Amino acid sequence: MDRTGIQQDSAQVEAVKDLAEVLGQKGIFTQESDRERYASDQSGLSGAMPLAVLRPASTEEVSRVLAICSRHRIGVVPQGGRTGLSGGACSPQGTVVLSTERMSGIIEIDHEAMTLTAWAGTPLEAVQEAARAAGLDYPVDIGARGTATIGGTIATNAGGIRVLQHGMTRPNVLGLEAVLADGSVVSRLGKTVKDNSGFDLKQLFIGSEGTLGVVTRAVLQLRRQVRHSALALFALPDHAAALACLAAGRQRFGSRIRAFEGMWPDYWDFVCHETSLATAPITGRHGFYLLVEVEAGASQPEEELEAFFAELFEQDLVEDGVLAKSLTEAQALWSVREAVGEVDEDFGPHINFDIGVSPSALGHFCDAADAVLATLPEAAGALKVGHLGDGNVHLLVAHDGSAAAEERIEAAIYGLLRNWQGTVTAEHGVGRIKARWLGHSRTPEELALMRGLKGQMDPLGILNPSALFLESED
Template sequence: MTTLQILRELRRELPAEVVICDPDAMARYRDDASGEPGGMPLAVLRPASVDELAAAVRLCNRHAVGIVPQGGRTGLSGGACAHAGGVVVSTERMNGIIHLDRRAMTLTAWAGTPLQVIQEAALAAGLEYPVDIGARGTATIGGTVATNAGGIRVIRHGMTRSHVAGLEVVLADSTVIDDLQRLEKDNAGYDLKHLFTGSEGTLGIVTRVCLRLKHAMPYTETALLGLRDHEAAFALLEAARAQLGESLVAFEGMWPDFFAHVCDEAALCRAPLAGRQGFYVLVEAAHRSGAGAEGFHAWLSEMLESGRVEDGAVARSGADAAALWKIRESVTELHRSFGPHLSFDIGLPPPVVGHFAEAVAGVLRDRRTLQFGHVGDGNLHLLVAREAGDTDHDIEQPVFELVRQWHGTVSAEHGIGLLKRDWLGHSRSPQQRDVMRRIKHGLDPAGIMNRGKLLTSPSCPESVLEDPTAMSM
């Protein structure tokens, strides 16, 4: 079947507002936030219901047309990049809160609902959805489930998987799996929702999500602390866990190179501490009542008096806290100020992150780097500047070889997508990858779901279209 015939069939079987074929209108759907260039799709489909989405998937499966699921396109691994001749399925019209149950402490929403909308709806009910990332205003809840998003509160609340109570998913053959029963305990066979969480759209498209909520912690205390080095930061983390307990929700680390670039070179933020420290930690605690602040400040005083903390700035207002967090979250603006670079999202046992950072500096020699991350969960983010004549492999090979030697992961929270696909073997054994391929083939034998992402397979051809460049009718 030719491109024109498939386009006619899409328009015949789907409402006119679902199908976009104009190249100018489709341009913004070509790629995501990774910087990886995407191809021009055959069409962009924007279903507003599960039935419309299932009909679109059924047609694509019939003709072996590849599907790229998209949410807010905020991913950093190329997982939402379109490919020429394929179809993009955007969930942006499947948007909104469906049900919030205060007693059960659950919230059900369409997959295209922005994360911030989920957070605000929960807070309005006196609850909270604790997964939080910098792209909260654009990232969709379905996208965060598909990538098992982490973020700044993993140390207290865990990854997205910990909060998924149920999912509805459309499979490659258009079968709809409804697993939204919201049961607290259900041990009846395989837990399918966890299979699809983190699968990066390679097994099916998430359409609805049921989330577990927490009691809201309206009182927060935030401080930026200057320390001697990463070892001192990890010792401080142990002390914070011992004395602050479950009120500790964030413990973010910044190396001096990152802090100096953000506050001085790029002038993205104002430095709240005088001079320069060997390491910086942004710590936040949350409480049900204002009385919790006393314990936080008592702990800070003890850490300063003991010399574990060399300097610090404590937020006295919401505006102060936002200014401190802006230093850490300014990473979204670094793409312009730091220039061409590669980004790494590495996971390691927390106690060795500092030593790994030193080892990376050694193998990268004189290359310019910025390092920051989630100290409490061992997630190191590394930015490496490109030099003239560099290839991605020149930079990636020594870094990922170290990851393999240190038994880490090439992706702690951003997913594999396109950019880390060829390095998956540095974190997963041949046996593990074989099981992944078996699962993929069992649920998507034609290989239409986000083909070329996460896994490679010779059984998944890129396109069966006769003329993938013909984009209009």
Template sequence: MKKAGIQLDADCASGLTELAAALGTKAVLTEPADCDRYASDQSGLIGARPLAVLRPANTEEVAQALRICTRHRIAVVPQGGRTGLSGGASSPAGAVVLSTERMTGVIELDRQGMTMTVWAGTPLETVQTTAREAGLDYPVDIGARGTATIGGTIATNAGGIRVLQHGMTRQNVLGLEAVLADGTILSRLGKTMKDNSGLDLKHLLIGSEGTLGVVTRAVLQLRQNVPDSALALIAVPDHAAALSCLSVARRWFGSRICAFEGMWPDYWDFVCRRTSLAEAAISGQHGFYVLIEVETDHANGEDALETFFAELFENGFAEDGVLAKSLAETQSLWRIREAVGEVDPDFGPHINFDIAVAPSELGKFCESADDLLEGLQDAAGTLKVGHVADGNVHLLVAHDGSAEAEERIETAIYELLSDWNGAVTAEHGVGRLKVRWITHSRSREEMAVMHTLKRQLDPFGILNPGALFGVPES
């Protein structure tokens, strides 16, 4: 049976011919070797070879492409840098990929207004570098910054290590342009910080994972760049002590806290002792490890953190700690936290849960998860690392690689998460891998409204079918 009105492969030939005529042969790749590169993202979900790869150069070409695809009922998978970890950019069979890779570059930098207007295919790192050269900063930051695109970060509402200070992507986008499935262009590239003129439609598109429209341009809110910061690694007895450290840090530094990252002992031991992924900067065994980075003025940055340290030790919140004294030491400390992106070969088959609960409950939730997994024969070890201040933990659970083990582990963790009123994905997105679990975080009523919006904006279900909403029967 056809899904959501989408045509079968054999019915797409005339549509592909029309796309090539409209966009030009340079913008439509059809050779198998070319298309294979666009089949999958970084999630591990192996996608199918796209029927074609569309590479529009501007908004009007995106609109042309989507009008044709809607008319011929051809499924479209929007893609940016393909760095996603939930399968949202992996192509299902019988779809074309729409890549924003030719829609790249900074359109305008407004220093006085502290905004930057960019094409959706612009790499995040390009935006960050351009802003900093002007004495400004775009604060959204993730490990895949060199490859991830602005359109992709908007589509997934990317988070990262600086959410505590500046929020998710949603809080850093002022204006947006996107194309709906029927080719309608919604363009509001305004720079106003205050605008209550009706519904703010950009918020429907941010985090919609390419299922409601294709982002083409964006106006980003920049901040003043503060070049000096101080970084410290603190060993504490447990997660509760880490929260106490955070409370003290907020009193000392307020909004100048850039990052407050946590590492559980299982993760620390794996990356610093069982492998050579990072070098342990603190000796001995401790119950929890915290990285804190704060904005400072160069003159007293170290002194402020050292005084902060003294209070932590005096109150028994900290057991050991080290303050980065150079750029090399800063990079070495961050290396411990960022090594999570390189554990796969050594850790073996595993599930990477990107989940969140209330920050005050994160420690207890992780204890409950550990207890649950200890009684589950399929689980072969865990690693836990995350963003303590916003309640987001990346829980990696090793198993034997079988689908049966994966099923039992996922069922157990997501059912536990539901009891804690948590989020099945905090920052990676639902994609295709987590579609079946979204109801553990969203009620039946919420899902009904979401599906109503999907049908209204994409009645034939051509945009990223299978992602976020699943694939309804027609």
């Protein structure tokens, strides 16, 4: 019996014995003190104590352990850095965790093809640094870069701050290797840019949150390194002005816009004034704040951003602005946006919505959400910050911590979303937290097709059970 009071049944004991034989001492944690920290991710959801933590060191070991888990019908939760925000890496009762932490490292950088091949457990930041050392860049970038892994970012199709210029993870993966539930290995680690030989199977695994296979290796498409860019923070009258700035920015800079991040006044006031999470780089009260980063073109990007600001000011689209003149100043501007990762303690219990709608509808959706929240006594304040150019808002709604309040607020916001043809998750993934709301953004036909694919690829349902789909619907 472990500390959770759950008696492991004889099949589970037998399975762990078989797994230990394949993985050896270094490859498996069976002590409670070791297993405990693998139960949950950063979502706030509590996982159950895993039966064991599997730490395979190769694709072959992943294959062998999945075959054993299939034979014993033991659920397997794939885990990377456990930075997920949707509970996808939390272990349900009676499952084992498969951590990729020992499958870490860069395998190859191909300068001509501009690719980097890495093991799934490699931290995103290590990949970014290796690409930069080679004079190139891997453009997927998120706040959790130091801990999130390549496998995790692939499994969640991570977005982040560079989506406007280079897309989410999907277009940045050229090749993939994954192990299916029965242990068979599907490997396509080529560097082919153009490939029309049937279904693009790697796309099935990207964004599948560990429910269709365990990603073991990937070939990533690197980009040319941006050596010079400029960053400015604009204060605007409202969200409509921000949209007009986005259209004007696209006309002027085209694909040289690297970031276009929006902060609503509720968020700004909270991180800059109500707490000391960030220092306000602009004084006065404004209706919206934009962080705009532009890559250098023919002339100096700082001068271009200044000219852009002057043009917008002339049209009453911006009220104030500050241009970063050094790396330190740029970091200070980014720190206001990135403070969202630190609000947890000061903001108290809250729901972290990750809503996506058409970029042109985002402002109206947020106004409608504020109006709905104002009618709910359970909602104790909201903060809005997000990727304006991608139509993605992180809406944080505070409440008293009760399940009833959470239920009411979620039902109201996701109910509203139904009318906007949006998504319940633009980038964090469905995981376990949003599985029950998936029907608010996917049709019954889409869900049936997804379940059909899951049934085909993992007929026993051992891969990440209860993630993405509600268990009763598996």
